[in-house]
Every structure is written in C-alpha cells, then in structure tokens.
Amino acid sequence: MRIMSMTVAMLALSSASAMAQTPPDVSDLIGARAAGGETQLEARGYRFVTPNVVRDSKWSFWWSDRQRQCISVTTTDGRYAAIGAIPAANCNAAVPQAPARPSAQRDAISLVCIGSGSGPAAQSNSGYRYNSKSRKFEPEFGTTLGREGFSSDLEIDISGGVGRIHPSGKLVSPIHSGGSDGWWPIADLMMTPDRISGSYRMNGMNKPRFDYNRRTRIIRVRAATEFTGRCEEQ
Structure with missing residues (x-):
C-alpha cells in the first residue's frame, strides 16, 4: 500500500x-x-x-x-x-544550505569602481567673422558650455544598512559640501540580490544618483556629471 x-x-x-x-x-x-x-x-x-x-x-x-x-x-x-x-x-530539503550569517555581515559590502564619464566644461572658441561695415574679416573670441570626457574611480562602503561613497577626480564638483575626508553619506540606499542604488548630496544643486548591477558589476552615476564604471567587490 x-x-x-x-x-x-x-x-x-x-x-x-x-x-x-x-x-x-x-x-x-x-x-x-x-x-x-x-x-x-x-x-x-x-x-x-x-x-x-x-x-x-x-x-x-x-x-x-x-x-x-x-x-x-x-x-x-x-x-x-x-x-x-x-x-x-x-x-x-535536498540542497545543502549555507549557514546564515549575522545581518550586519550579510549587508556589508565594499566596492572599488574604475571607469570614465563626462561633465560640463567651458570651451573657448576663436575664429574670424566678416564685418560688413569695415569689409574685413575680424578676429572673434567666445566661450561656450560643452562637455569634457574624463577617467576616474570611486569607492562605496556599506555596512549594517548604512553606506558612504568616495568619488574622485572629476566626479567631485569644484563647489561641494557635506563630505567628510572625501566620503559622502548615501541617502535612499536600496540593496537587493541584483542591485544596489542610492544618492548623495554633492552640493545643494548637485545630487548624483548611482545604480550598481551586481550581476554585470557595472555602476552608473547620473547627474550633471555622468560616469560608468566596472566594480570589484572587496
């Protein structure tokens, strides 16, 4: 039976x-x-x-x-x-399960990311313009706002659900505030098995947001200055 x-x-x-x-x-x-x-x-x-x-x-x-x-x-x-x-x-029931770790350790992660991006930059222009009154080509100078490429790196540390980010080079605005020894606290931190995202306040007008794909190891920072890099988890 x-x-x-x-x-x-x-x-x-x-x-x-x-x-x-x-x-x-x-x-x-x-x-x-x-x-x-x-x-x-x-x-x-x-x-x-x-x-x-x-x-x-x-x-x-x-x-x-x-x-x-x-x-x-x-x-x-x-x-x-x-x-x-x-x-x-x-x-x-048949698959060996990994021993559970304390929540503080489970949420701990350190990223080192290297990549490139672009940001706003003033560009000087010069040339000649025809003056109909003098009937001559005269030199002309001016400044326009464009974008400039750069290479840089950043670090992210997260532990116990609290995170901080350390941008470098062109990722740091000429006018900035709120950081401590180059580190900025991460706001709106979200962590899933696939992604990590959040934002940080570089200054009152510049609040970059980042999104990290844990499967591809690609991080993207979006603000006035944009950055895409590949990260290694430490």
Whole structure:
C-alpha cells in the first residue's frame, strides 16, 4: 500500500508539474534530448537534486542558486516533455544550505569602481567673422558650455544598512559640501540580490544618483556629471 501511495503521489505531482508554468530561462529545452538538456541546465546554473521514475516517465528536480528556483523536469522517450516551476521546498530539503550569517555581515559590502564619464566644461572658441561695415574679416573670441570626457574611480562602503561613497577626480564638483575626508553619506540606499542604488548630496544643486548591477558589476552615476564604471567587490 505504501509503494502504491507513493506512486499515486508521484503521478499527481508529475501531472501538476506538466501544467505548471515553464520558467522563461528553460522554456526552449522542452523537446530537447535528455542528455543535451542536462548539459544545458548545468550551463544555466541548475543543480541536479533527485530523480524518480513514474511508469514510462523519468521525473527529476533541479535547483538554481542564481534564480532561487526549483523546477520539475519530466522526461519521456528520452526527451524533455515538460518543465515546470515548483515550490522551492521540494529542492531545498535536498540542497545543502549555507549557514546564515549575522545581518550586519550579510549587508556589508565594499566596492572599488574604475571607469570614465563626462561633465560640463567651458570651451573657448576663436575664429574670424566678416564685418560688413569695415569689409574685413575680424578676429572673434567666445566661450561656450560643452562637455569634457574624463577617467576616474570611486569607492562605496556599506555596512549594517548604512553606506558612504568616495568619488574622485572629476566626479567631485569644484563647489561641494557635506563630505567628510572625501566620503559622502548615501541617502535612499536600496540593496537587493541584483542591485544596489542610492544618492548623495554633492552640493545643494548637485545630487548624483548611482545604480550598481551586481550581476554585470557595472555602476552608473547620473547627474550633471555622468560616469560608468566596472566594480570589484572587496
């Protein structure tokens, strides 16, 4: 009776997984040969958890740390017949979990970013203009506001949900206030597994905002002066 009950439960779960929504990152694998499908799942960050066989179908769980996602894969006649997202608890029981760290350590991060940008700059112009009265070309001088490119770096320190930023070079406005030893406190700090964002007050008129993509390691600063760089997490 116990074996029959387990078989019935597995059949029900297999049918449910077939009706479950297929995650976009693996939807193209439906119909693929099992051997090639397993290689693709591993290449996309999934780990094999456990297999089961229900009549003519092979049914298995896969877990993705990157997506924080558990999927059920049904294989029939050597091909992937269905892939469905299922509750993470189905995989977590079989996947070793990293020990939890104190919240202060979990939120601690240090970034060193190097890149380039552009900012407003006065540009002197000179040339000649024809004077219809004197019927001569006369020298003319002027100043226009343009943009100037530069290379620079910045640092970010975050601990316990509080952050500070250290811009360098052209990222520091000629007129600035509110900093301490080159560091500015970060306001509106937001941290997720994928992104870190916030702003800082360079002066009353200049409040740059930054956005850091933790997957690509690219940071962008947007204000009168713009900057794009690549960061290393320390």
